[in-house]
Amino acid sequence: MKAVKPVAATSKEVVHAVAEALPTVRILKVATCPSLSGRSTLTYHLGGDALDDLRFRVTANSGSGQFNADWVALAAIRKLLDQHPADKPLTSTLLKPVFRGRSSNSPAFLFAVLKAEGLVKAAAEKDGGYLLGGLGAFQGDASALVAAGTDLAVAAESPTELPKRKRPVKAVVANPESE
Numbered sequence: 635m636k637a638v639k640p641v642a643a644t645s646k647e648v649v650h651a652v653a654e655a656l657p658t659v660r661i662l663k664v665a666t667c668p669s670l671s672g673r674s675t676l677t678y679h680l681g682g683d684a685l686d687d688l689r690f691r692v693t694a695n696s697g698s699g700q701f702n703a704d705w706v707a708l709a710a711i712r713k714l715l716d717q718h719p720a721d722k723p724l725t726s727t728l729l730k731p732v733f734r735g736r737s738s739n740s741p742a743f744l745f746a747v748l749k750a751e752g753l754v755k756a757a758a759e760k761d762g763g764y765l766l767g768g769l770g771a772f773q774g775d776a777s778a779l780v781a782a783g784t785d786l787a788v789a790a791e792s793p794t795e796l797p798k799r800k801r802p803v804k805a806v807v808a809n810p811e812s813e
Contacts, residue, residue, distance in 0.1 A: 658683065658684065659681035659682065659683050659689055659705055660681060660682050660683070660784070660785040660786075661679050661680075661681050661784075661785065661786040661787075661788055662679075662680045662681055662682050662688075662776065662779040662780065662784045662785075662786070663679065663680040663776075663779060663784075663786070664677070664678075664679055664693075664786055664788065665677070665678060665680070665750065666678070667746055667747060667749070667750030668746065668750075669695070669697070669699075669742070669743060669746050670726065670742050670745060670746045670749070673697055674695050674696045674697030674699065675695075675696040676692050676694065676695055676696075676743055676746055676747065677692070677693050677694035677695075678690060678691060678692045678693060678747045678750075679691050679693055679788070680751070680776065680779075681705060682776070682779075682780050686780050687707055687708070687709060688707070688708040688773075688776050689705040689706060689707050689708065690705070690706050690708065690711075690744060690747055690748075691703055691704060691705045691706065692740070692743045692744060692747060693788075695739075695743065699737075699739040699743075700737045700739060701737050701739045701740045701743050702733055702736040702737050702740040704736075706732050706744060710732055711729070711732070711744075711748070711753075712769075714728050714729065714731065714732070715728070715753075715766065722763075723757055723762055723763020723764060723765065724754055724763055724764040724765065724766070725745075725763050725764065726741045726742040726744075726745035726746075727741065728741075728745075729741035729744050729745055732744070745764075748767075749764065749767075751772050752767045752768050752771060752772055753766075753767045753768075753769060753772055754766060754767050755767040
């Protein structure tokens with residue numbers, strides 16, 4: 635009997651397999667907010683999965699800054715907020731562990747979303763960082779969206795694709811003898 639050689643999956647096949655394994659997220663809210671610098675406008679989604687776990691993702695930036703558009707669970711954000719020392723102001727660097735190895739803009743953009751949703755608020759003194767906001771009010775509003783069965787339709791998305799590699803163009807040398 636012939637041994638069957640394993641066939642390596644392509645990067646695209648792996649991305650599609652991973653995307654299919656992820657839980658389906660219902661989009662509960664689509665909104666915009668200013669970035670922390672105020673130089674661009676961010677579009678974001680609030681979503682909930684089958685277990686009603688809330689998630690955020692930034693989907694667009696009116697400026698030129700790149701970002702990661704993956705869903706981030708509120709539970710992961712809360713864990714980081716809970717671990718932060720209460721006597722120190724909050725900053726967007728708090729969210730760096732969520733985006734390890736991703737665009738450096740992503741933590742600040744997600745922090746801007748948290749600010750827009752009232753989960754963090756600016757401290758009274760200028761450059762004093764941020765303080766915890768009203769998590770209870772946010773969860774009440776989000777729970778109402780979940781209870782109402784909200785599932786907003788947005789433009790179809792393709793799973794995250796790996797960047798295409800650029801191949802150098804080979805120079806074509808005309809050979810007059812071959813004609």
